[in-house]
Amino acid sequence: MSNRRGGPPPIVYILGFVAVSFGVWSLKDKLFSGVPQPLSIFKNSDELVILGDTFSGYSVFRAPEFQDELEQAGLSLRYDNEFDQAKRAASLQKGDADLIVTTLDQYLKHQPAGKIIGLVDRTVGADAVVLNTPKYPRLKSLNDLSQLVAQGQSLSLAYAADTPSEFLAQVLDIRFDGFNLSDFEQLKVAEASEAWQAIQDPNQTIAVAVLWEPFVSQARGQGYTVVLSSKDAPNAILDVIVASDQAIAKQEEQLTELLSTYYRRMDQSARDDTQLKTVIQTDGNLSVAQTNAVIEGIDFFTAVEAGRWMEDGTLAKRIDATAAILVLSGQLPQVPAANELYNNQFIAEAVANTQSLIQLVQTDDPELAKFLAGEVKPVQAQAALTPAAIQSSQPIGDLEVRGEVTFGTGSAAIATAGQQTLNQLATEINEFNTETIAIRVIGHTSKTGSAAINQTLSQQRAQAVVNYLKSQSVNHNILAEGKGFSEPLTGITANDPRNQRTEIRLVRINQ
Incomplete structure (x- = not known):
């Protein structure tokens, strides 16, 4: 090519x-x-x-x-x-x-x-981010990629410099939590065929490559994971x-x-x-x-x-x-x-x-x-998917939350600062295709009080975020999920306030 x-x-x-x-x-x-x-x-x-x-x-x-x-x-x-x-x-x-x-x-x-x-x-x-699942079998999402990095593995990323591939890599770096270009040895090549060859080389540590067609289709056919394509952000x-x-x-x-x-x-x-x-x-x-x-x-x-x-x-x-x-x-x-x-x-x-x-x-x-005339139909919410369908869809990764989504103590009311954060998130979410992307809003609490109370509170907070995003014209399939304090962050105690967080996870639908 x-x-x-x-x-x-x-x-x-x-x-x-x-x-x-x-x-x-x-x-x-x-x-x-x-x-x-x-x-x-x-x-x-x-x-x-x-x-x-x-x-x-x-x-x-x-x-x-x-x-x-x-x-x-x-x-x-x-x-x-x-x-x-x-x-x-x-x-x-x-x-x-x-x-x-x-x-x-x-x-x-x-x-x-x-x-x-x-x-x-x-x-x-036709332009897409491809994960090296054949070499790293558990690698199915950007979150999995960040876990490999956290484990101290030396990983590389391949893309064609000064092309849309490089810009797509920059979008990942800015938009997704845990994905940082600085974590990878960057293999900048002349064009996508070289990146495709590199990710197939068993002697290299290429965990992710940004490709264009026909290499995207070839990668998909050979068991690589296409985690995000330009169709998702048209x-x-x-x-x-x-x-x-x-x-x-x-x-x-x-x-x-x-x-x-x-x-x-x-x-x-x-x-x-x-x-x-x-x-x-x-x-x-x-x-x-x-x-x-x-x-x-x-x-x-x-x-x-x-x-x-x-x-x-x-x-x-x-x-x-x-x-x-x-x-x-x-x-x-x-x-x-x-x-x-x-x-x-x-x-x-x-x-x-x-x-x-x-x-x-x-x-x-x-x-x-x-x-x-370039007339387009108003963006409409897609046919509603069941919670189970959204939860089982292929995860892409968590959006970077710039700011905090804060609530009152023991409350599901979103604070003013949290609303400002969600306004920006709504703008970013609306960059993605409603036909291919759904959203999981996952609420977490710290370990203070009973498990039942925290489970209910985290669900209420996640639902409050969903309701607010919908009020900001987010028309994607979107699901609220509460996890209580069952999934604390690594490296801190379960009662640490930092565990009180909201994750905005993108998943792929209609594959």
């Missing part, structure tokens, strides 16, 4: 394999040349230069048909590969490129001299179009035409994706089955949906959420002002064009009209 966001793999591997799904890359340039095409040093004054990589989600920008359509409108576009994200960002600063396509996290991390002017796609699966990885400050100031007409032409083609693919499939298949030299897997793994934006994300604050929220992960992981000094990082003036014409198309198809094809 070609590299999702980093440098190219060795030519021997390239000639032997072309991969599939969301993390798939087009290998056309490398198959012909054996190495990435060099980045041109100079650009013509009458053309736009866009830098990206061989990710299949960017195939349209490379398609000759798309570039021909732009030329008919008097616009010349050149697409160059630049796998190094830092160099890609630097090219905007130096004026060697007018635009880049990249992931939101990489845009925030490298802070290029430019703004987001359009949205390409978001992940809907908005975590976002691809964006960034224009340089210079282009924004001096090339308004060209940028507007570029976005109008791009989204017009994407809107057409909504009616009939045959052309889009052909572009991706040709660009990546993929089979029909592989191409279909790519389409299923990428959720492309329509113009109206992208415009609405910029208008209604959805993009700003995604920027804040992504930046928060990067700040907490030490990749950013502070969360930037989100509204200063994007500009929606260039997409306005594309939005108007799509709205006109919606009017034309509204009567004959209302479903298409809804799709073009």
